[in-house]
Amino acid sequence: MINNIVNTMRIWYDFKIKIILGSIVVGILTGFVASCYRYLLEESLIFAHFIYGMQLEKLWFIPIWTVVLATSGYIVGCIVKSDSMVAGSGIPQVEGILMGKLSMNWYKVILKKFIAGVMAIAAGLSLGREGPSIQIGAAVGQGVDRLFKGTDLEKKLLMTSGASAGLAAAFNAPLAGCIFALEEIHKNFSPKILIPAFSASIISDIIAKQFFGMSPVFNFKYVKVVTLGDYGYIVMLGMILALCGVAFNKSLLKSQDIYNSIKFLNVKNKPVIAFLVAGVMGLVLPQVLGGGHDLVSDLTISNMTVQMLVVILVGKFLFTMSSYGSGTPGGIFLPLLVIGALVGSIYGNIIHVLFGFDLQYINDLIILGMAGYFSSVVKSPITGVVLIIEMTGAFTSLLPISVVCVTAYVFSDMLNSKPVYELLLSRILNTHKKAMHN
Numbered sequence: 001m002i003n004n005i006v007n008t009m010r011i012w013y014d015f016k017i018k019i020i021l022g023s024i025v026v027g028i029l030t031g032f033v034a035s036c037y038r039y040l041l042e043e044s045l046i047f048a049h050f051i052y053g054m055q056l057e058k059l060w061f062i063p064i065w066t067v068v069l070a071t072s073g074y075i076v077g078c079i080v081k082s083d084s085m086v087a088g089s090g091i092p093q094v095e096g097i098l099m100g101k102l103s104m105n106w107y108k109v110i111l112k113k114f115i116a117g118v119m120a121i122a123a124g125l126s127l128g129r130e131g132p133s134i135q136i137g138a139a140v141g142q143g144v145d146r147l148f149k150g151t152d153l154e155k156k157l158l159m160t161s162g163a164s165a166g167l168a169a170a171f172n173a174p175l176a177g178c179i180f181a182l183e184e185i186h187k188n189f190s191p192k193i194l195i196p197a198f199s200a201s202i203i204s205d206i207i208a209k210q211f212f213g214m215s216p217v218f219n220f221k222y223v224k225v226v227t228l229g230d231y232g233y234i235v236m237l238g239m240i241l242a243l244c245g246v247a248f249n250k251s252l253l254k255s256q257d258i259y260n261s262i263k264f265l266n267v268k269n270k271p272v273i274a275f276l277v278a279g280v281m282g283l284v285l286p287q288v289l290g291g292g293h294d295l296v297s298d299l300t301i302s303n304m305t306v307q308m309l310v311v312i313l314v315g316k317f318l319f320t321m322s323s324y325g326s327g328t329p330g331g332i333f334l335p336l337l338v339i340g341a342l343v344g345s346i347y348g349n350i351i352h353v354l355f356g357f358d359l360q361y362i363n364d365l366i367i368l369g370m371a372g373y374f375s376s377v378v379k380s381p382i383t384g385v386v387l388i389i390e391m392t393g394a395f396t397s398l399l400p401i402s403v404v405c406v407t408a409y410v411f412s413d414m415l416n417s418k419p420v421y422e423l424l425l426s427r428i429l430n431t432h433k434k435a436m437h438n
Contacts, residue, residue, distance in 0.1 A: 027200035031207030034169035052282035073275030090135025127330025137166025165204035238407025245376025255325025292338030344369020
C-alpha cells in the first residue's frame with residue numbers, strides 16, 4: 001500500500017517536472033516566434049502609413065494600390081479557404097481545440113497566420129496581433145507536445161502554456177497572459193494550469209523585452225489618479241462601457257451575417273472587400289489604420305475636439321467590423337482597447353463641459369475606458385485589470401480600474417451579453433457541423 005502511494009507520488013512529481021520543462025521550451029519558442037510576428041506587423045503598419053501618405057501626394061498611384069489591395073485580399077482569402085483554422089482571431093479556435101471539438105495542423109497554422117496577418121496589416125486593416133499570437137503560441141505548444149510524444153492532458157497544458165506565452169509576448173504582459181489562460185480559455189483557476197502557463201509567460205516576456213525593450217506597450221508619461229470623490233463618474237463610465245460592449249459583440253456577429261448574406265461573396269473574396277475598405281479609410285481617416293497603438297498614444301498628448309474624437313470612434317468601430325467580419329486573420333484585442341480609450345476620452349471631455357470635471361484626470365479615464373471595455377466585451381474582468389495595468393504601467397490606478405471592470409462586467413451581464421469569444425466559437429462549431437453534414 002505504502003509502495004503504491006510512493007510510486008503514485010513519484011509519477012505525479014515526474015509529470016509536473018516534465019510539464020514545467022516543456023512549458024519553458026514552449027515559452028522560449030513562442031517568445032521568439034510571437035516577437036518576430038509582432039515586429040513584422042509593426043513594420044507592416046509603418047509601410048501602410050507610408051503608402052497612404054504617398055497616395056495623397058501622387059494620386060496616380062491610387063488605382064495601382066487598389067489593384068494591389070484587391071489581389072492581396074484574394075490571396076488572403078485563398079489562405080483562409082485552404083485552412084479555416086487560420087481565419088479571424090484564433091482564440092475561439094484554441095478554445096475549441098482544448099475542448100476537443102476542433103483540430104489544427106500546428107506548423108501550417110503558424111506559417112499561414114504569419115503570411116496573412118502581415119498582408120492584412122500592410123494593407124492597414126483594423127486588426128490586432130494578440131489573437132494570432134495566442135493561436136501561434138498554442139500551435140507551438142502542440143508542436144512541442146508532438147516532439148515529446150505526450151498524452152492528451154500534456155498536449156492541452158502545453159498548448160495553454162503557449163497561448164499564455166503568446167499574449168505575454170504580444171503585450172509585454174506575462175501575468176495577464178497567465179490569467180487569461182485561466183479565466184478565459186479554461187475558466188478554471190487550477191494550479192495544474194497556473195504553474196506551466198506562468199512559467200511559459202515569464203520566459204516569453206523576457207525574450208520579447210529583448211526585442212522591444214522594458215517599457216510598457218502604452219507608455220503613459222502622466223497619469224493622475226481620479227480622486228475617491230469622483231468615483232461616481234467611474235461607475236457611470238462602467239455602465240456606458242457595458243452598453244458599448246454589448247453593441248460591439250452584436251455588431252461583430254452582424255458584420256459576419258452581412259458578409260454571408262451577400263450572394264456573390266465567398267471565403268476567397270470576402271477579404272477583398274475588407275482590403276478595399278482599408279484603401280478608402282487610409283485616405284480619408286488614416287488614424288484608424290491597424291490595431292491602433294499610435295492612436296492611444298496620440299490621445300494622451302493631443303487636444304483633439306470631441307467632434308473629431310467621435311468621428312474617429314465611429315470610423316474605428318465600423319472599420320473593425322468590416323475587417324473582422326470578412327474572416328481575415330487578425331485579432332480584436334487591440335482595436336477594442338482603442339475603442340474603449342476613445343470612449344473614455346470622449347466621456348471625460350463631456351463631463352468636463354457638463355460638470356466641470358478636471359481634465360488633468362483625462363489620461364486615467366482613457367486607461368479606465370480600455371479596461372472597462374475589455375471587461376464588457378470579453379467578460380474577463382480579472383484579466384482586464386491585470387492586462388491594462390501591465391500594458392500601461394498604471395499600478396496606482398489599480399482601484400479605479402478594478403471598479404470600472406467590475407461595473408462594466410456586472411452591467412453587461414444584466415444585459416444578457418455573452419463573452420465575445422464564446423459567441424465566435426459557437427459560430428465556428430455550427431459552421432463545422434454544417435460542413436460535415438454537407
